[in-house]
Amino acid sequence: MTKKVGTMADMGEDLGKIYQTVIDRNPGEPEFHQAVHEVVSTLTPVFERHPHYADQRVLERICEPERQIIFRVPWMNDKNEIEINRAFRVEFNSALGPYKGGLRFHPSVYLGIIKFLGFEQIFKNALTGMPIGGGKGGSDFDPKGRSDAEVMRFCQSFMTELYRHMGEYTDVPAGDIGVGGREIGYLFGQYKRITNRYESGVLTGKGLGWGGSLVRTEATGYGTVFFAREMLTKIGQSFDGARVSVSGSGNVAIYAVQKAQELGAKVVAMSDSGGYIVDEAGIDLDLVREIKEVRRGRISEYVDARSSAHYSTEGSLWDVPVTVALPSATQNELHAQHAATLAKNGCVVVAEGANMPCTPEATTILTEAKVAFGPGKAANAGGVATSALEMQQNAARDNWTFEQTERRLEEIMVDIHEACATTAEDYGDPGNYVLGANIAGFIDVADAMIAHGVI
Ligand code: NDP
Ligand code: 2IT
Numbered sequence: 001m002t003k004k005v006g007t008m009a010d011m012g013e014d015l016g017k018i019y020q021t022v023i024d025r026n027p028g029e030p031e032f033h034q035a036v037h038e039v040v041s042t043l044t045p046v047f048e049r050h051p052h053y054a055d056q057r058v059l060e061r062i063c064e065p066e067r068q069i070i071f072r073v074p075w076m077n078d079k080n081e082i083e084i085n086r087a088f089r090v091e092f093n094s095a096l097g098p099y100k101g102g103l104r105f106h107p108s109v110y111l112g113i114i115k116f117l118g119f120e121q122i123f124k125n126a127l128t129g130m131p132i133g134g135g136k137g138g139s140d141f142d143p144k145g146r147s148d149a150e151v152m153r154f155c156q157s158f159m160t161e162l163y164r165h166m167g168e169y170t171d172v173p174a175g176d177i178g179v180g181g182r183e184i185g186y187l188f189g190q191y192k193r194i195t196n197r198y199e200s201g202v203l204t205g206k207g208l209g210w211g212g213s214l215v216r217t218e219a220t221g222y223g224t225v226f227f228a229r230e231m232l233t234k235i236g237q238s239f240d241g242a243r244v245s246v247s248g249s250g251n252v253a254i255y256a257v258q259k260a261q262e263l264g265a266k267v268v269a270m271s272d273s274g275g276y277i278v279d280e281a282g283i284d285l286d287l288v289r290e291i292k293e294v295r296r297g298r299i300s301e302y303v304d305a306r307s308s309a310h311y312s313t314e315g316s317l318w319d320v321p322v323t324v325a326l327p328s329a330t331q332n333e334l335h336a337q338h339a340a341t342l343a344k345n346g347c348v349v350v351a352e353g354a355n356m357p358c359t360p361e362a363t364t365i366l367t368e369a370k371v372a373f374g375p376g377k378a379a380n381a382g383g384v385a386t387s388a389l390e391m392q393q394n395a396a397r398d399n400w401t402f403e404q405t406e407r408r409l410e411e412i413m414v415d416i417h418e419a420c421a422t423t424a425e426d427y428g429d430p431g432n433y434v435l436g437a438n439i440a441g442f443i444d445v446a447d448a449m450i451a452h453g454v455i
Contacts (some may be wrong), residue, residue: 004143012044014054022063022104024168027398029112032330035119035356036063038363038375044426050443058446067116067237068093069165070111073139075157077150086110087135087158091171092118095448098169100125100134100384102176107142114330117176121384123441125418130388135171143178149192155186163194165397168201172385175205177330180251181217200394204387213390216383221255221353222406224326226413228351229263231372231433232422233325235370237348240264241429243322247271248329249292249299252353252380256326257285258319269320269327272299276317281308321345328353336361341367352376353407378420378437385412 011019019040023033040059047054055366073085076440088111091099098327101121104113114136122134128145141154165171175184192198206212215222225239232238244265248251267283269276270406277283277299287305291297303311318325318338325347331354335410341363350366351359351374358366358373366373386409393400400408420436429435 011041012047015040015044015047015059017062018059021060026112026115029115029357031116032112032119034200034360036118036330038356038434039123039438041117042435043442046439046442050183051163052450053446056446056450058449059289059325061449062093062205062442062445065090065115066094068111068115069137069162071161073141073157073161075153075155075162076435078147085139085154086139087137087139087141087161087172088114089162089165089173089388090114090118091136091441092136092219092343093122093163093445094133095445095452097133098167098249099171100132100174100387101134101136102138102384103179103183104136104176105137105143105319106138106139107140109138113331117355118417122445123438124361124381124439125384126435127378127419128381128385128388128412128446129384129415132172132384132388135173136176137173137253138176138179138415141178143183144377148182151183152186154215155183156190159187159190159303160194163191166191166202168199168391172201172387172391173203174384175251177250179205181205181207194357201391204390206390211390211394213371213386213393214400214402214407215409216256216386216390216395216408217251218251218255219386219409220380221257221328223385223409224252224256224328224351224379225259225412226382226410227374227379227417228324228326228349230414231349231351235372235430237323238263239324240268242324243268244324245269245317245320245322246326246327246328246353247276247317247333248327249288249355250329252383253326253328254285254289256328256353257288259281260324260326261285265324268322269317270299271317271328274298274300275311276369277302277311278320279306279309279399280315282304285381294391305356305432308393316341318342324349324351326351326353329357331356332356332359334358334362336365338362339365339369339371342366343371347371350374351379353380354378367432372431373433374439377432377441378416378433381416382409382413411412438443
């Protein structure tokens with residue numbers, strides 16, 4: 001929890017009261033408070049321009065999830081011992097379509113994390129322009145060090161409860177931290193077995209041979225780079241020849257690096273939860289993929305094969321001077337001090353590949369230093385947008401080519417950038433992507449909710 005979150009400094013009295021109610025009704029969930037604060041603190045001009053949003057109490061309704069499911073996941077490990085995890089699905093808002101959002105398997109998962117992610121997802125999904133509502137789920141299960149058989153048994157037990165809440169017109173999960181192609185396969189298999197339905201559109205991020213979409217794997221990282229490219233263009237710069245750092249070395253990070261390199265950037269640093277690597281010769285992405293995707297190893301192994309690189313657990317990846325920083329690991333990984341160092345070293349664009357990786361203080365420092373800042377709900381929306389394209393292909397029983405799908409993704413990211421930029425201008429704060437994203441997303445959701453009546 002940060003000072004800024006506690007003080008309600010930048011809200012009017014009415015919005016401050018709404019935010020205080022969220023804190024009171026959701027104790028012990030600082031990440032959820034932080035996500036709500038970030039949105040509410042930008043909405044004053046909307047409420048001034050459109051007073052009926054206050055009369056309809058639409059913001060209070062958005063802050064209260066439509067449904068929250070918490071369940072037990074018992075399963076047997078390889079030693080034939082019983083293990084018990086806790087799992088969640090928060091079905092936050094269905095004004096624009098079925099609940100849509102990923103599943104996170106990580107030991108840090110608890111209700112507050114899932115609620116922050118679900119809340120962000122509402123506005124992100126609205127920004128994509130696709131017919132998808134917002135939801136998120138996951139478990140405190142830690143897949144690290146587990147055998148494939150253990151992961152399969154966990155996924156089967158998890159789905160044995162979750163399936164009754166899902167459906168292609170109800171709730172459509174996908175991956176997030178700790179949930180990739182392997183996990184989606186086991187989850188889909190169990191859903192199909194229990195329901196006796198080959199309902200392709202019920203999960204996204206599926207394998208290419210059984211209903212998945214080309215580009216979904218790459219989509220979040222590619223989309224973040226497309227968004228950052230638009231931000232750079234706006235200030236007369238480009239990725240060509242730019243130095244870039246990308247935190248994390250999972251799904252989002254790997255494909256952000258790939259697209260940035262394709263656009264001519266030199267990516268010099270990546271990380272995982274153990275530490276970070278710096279390679280002044282430029283990151284060898286094939287090596288990273290071999291370590292992380294094939295061996296499921298540690299990023300430290302990179303330096304064994306690259307004499308130009310070093311690995312560190314001291315300091316931070318954000319100490320490395322770069323023009324563009326793409327935080328793509330996890331929430332609150334980029335702090336005030338990191339932001340100050342990035343700005344001092346000449347960074348001009350920070351775009352969030354992860355969800356809420358920058359702390360509120362870091363965002364303030366970047367903004368004050370005139371570093372363009374792209375918030376996750378806009379910059380990383382390419383993943384869920386391509387999930388919606390996967391649902392579209394499933395509904396039509398069709399498969400699009402890589403080029404066709406990537407073109408759609410690129411158009412969507414350009415449109416989201418444009419919507420954020422023009423909304424920020426319209427509300428008198430050009431260049432403020434946080435304000436633009438929050439207001440543009442909020443208006444779409446609020447208008448649909450009002451049209452649906454008091455439900
Ligand atoms: P992965 O599980 O594929 O990779 C996560 C990466 O982040 C790993 O390198 C991991 O390191 C690192 N990481 C995770 N937790 C921590 C932590 N507590 N501290 C430091 N490093 C950490 O996940 P994704 O790449 O899918 O997700 C990354 C971020 O992007 C998340 O914020 C997610 O919500 C967001 N996102 C993902 C989308 C998707 O389509 N997958 C879409 C939009 C946003 P290690 O290997 O050591 O655990
Ligand atoms: O945070 C996110 O947008 C995701 N993890 C992707 C969600 C999805 O349904 O594809």
